[in-house]
Amino acid sequence: MSLIEIDAMTKVYQMGEMEVRALRGVSLKIEEGEWVAIMGPSGSGKSTLMHLISCLDTPTSGSYHLDGIEVETMGEDELSVIRNRKIGFVFQKFNLLPRTSALKQVMVPLRYCRNGDRVDIAEREQRAREALEMVGLGDRLNHTPAELSGGQQQRVAIARALVTDPSILMADEPTGNLDTKSGEEILSIFHELHEEKGITIVMVTHNEEIGAEAQRVFHLRDGQLTD
Numbered sequence: 430m431s432l433i434e435i436d437a438m439t440k441v442y443q444m445g446e447m448e449v450r451a452l453r454g455v456s457l458k459i460e461e462g463e464w465v466a467i468m469g470p471s472g473s474g475k476s477t478l479m480h481l482i483s484c485l486d487t488p489t490s491g492s493y494h495l496d497g498i499e500v501e502t503m504g505e506d507e508l509s510v511i512r513n514r515k516i517g518f519v520f521q522k523f524n525l526l527p528r529t530s531a532l533k534q535v536m537v538p539l540r541y542c543r544n545g546d547r548v549d550i551a552e553r554e555q556r557a558r559e560a561l562e563m564v565g566l567g568d569r570l571n572h573t574p575a576e577l578s579g580g581q582q583q584r585v586a587i588a589r590a591l592v593t594d595p596s597i598l599m600a601d602e603p604t605g606n607l608d609t610k611s612g613e614e615i616l617s618i619f620h621e622l623h624e625e626k627g628i629t630i631v632m633v634t635h636n637e638e639i640g641a642e643a644q645r646v647f648h649l650r651d652g653q654l655t656d
Contacts, residue, residue, distance in 0.1 A: 430497050432596065432629055433459035433482060438491030438501075440477050440652075451477040453652040454491070461596070464623045464630040466640040469649035476601075478649065479633045483516055483599050484508040496596055513538070517590030521602035523582045525574045532557050532570040535589045560588035564618055580611030587618060591628075598622065600632040604639055616642055 440452040451474045459465055469475045480486040481493065484500055487508070493501045500511060525534055535557035539548045548556075561567055564584040574582050583603065590598055600619070604612035616639070622628045634640050648655045 430494060431458040432461040432463075432496055433457070433631075434492075434494040435482075436492045438478075438481065438488045438493060440474075440481065440486070441489045451652055452481075452488070455649075455652070455654055456491075457647060457654065459629065459631065461629055462623075462627045463645065464619070464643045465632070466643035466646045467631065467633045467649065468635065468637070468640045468646055470635070473649040474652040475633050475649050477652075479599065479601060479631070482597075482631060483518065484511045513593065515596045517593065517595035517598045519583070519586050519590050519598065519600040519603050521605040523574070523579075523586045523606070525582055525585060527574055530571045530573055531561060531566060531577070531585045531588075534585055535560050535592050538589060538593050556592050557588070560592040561585070563591065564588045578611065579607050580614055583607060583611070583615050584618065587615070591622070595628075597629045597631060600630060602634055603632065604636070605634075612639075 435458070436456050438452055438455045439450070442449040442451060455478060467475045467478055477486070481488055484495070484503075487503070488501050491501065492499065495511065496515060498511065500508065503511070532554065536553045539553040539556060558567070558570065561570060564587050566581060566584050566588065569577060569581060577585065603619075604615055607615065619630060619642070623630055630643070632639075632643060640646050
């Protein structure tokens with residue numbers, strides 16, 4: 430079975446008396462170690478698809494297997510465990526704590542990551558250091574977001590996503606808030622993670638040039654995949 434396997438997935442939102450069909454029977458497979466992009470115009474359903482792949486939401490109908498686990502019928506507590514164990518998140522706006530050092534930012538996801546047990550603080554710190562060194566910030570461990578550039582803040586966010594050793598790195602417009610040079614540096618890190626570490630990357634973007642960095646591109650329009 431593929432790492433991500435979705436079959437005939439739909440998502441319908443109820444807005445008062447109106448139904449909004451965000452996804453209309455989407456089927457796709459993503460293999461372990463692939464880098465894929467999800468692209469489409471505003472309102473195409475790409476954010477909805479990302480939320481479903483990320484176990485942040487559940488489909489209205491259809492099936493979803495993640496690493497062999499059937500997740501579409503899980504409750505919120507079960508989904509939370511899957512997210513913690515399987516998925517690392519990188520967002521457009523970084524989502525960093527404003528007065529917290531880079532090291533402590535990256536340590537946060539390790540509080541609960543082994544079958545609900547705490548990882549001791551010494552191991553958390555060591556793994557956070559290693560993750561920050563991996564993204565080239567070994568000399569910025571004690572810097573807060575205000576002391577870091579936008580590109581450096583996104584590197585902290587990537588380190589935080591990687592520190593739990595996830596199966597999948599989900600990246601939502603990861604270069605959207607960055608200048609061209611910083612964006613290229615972030616993509617270079619993604620290439621290194623993909624090629625040297627074999628990490629599976631699922632990236633949502635509206636930018637054709639960014640999407641072209643991926644091995645495969647899924648195009649969405651009106652809640653359906655297009656050729």
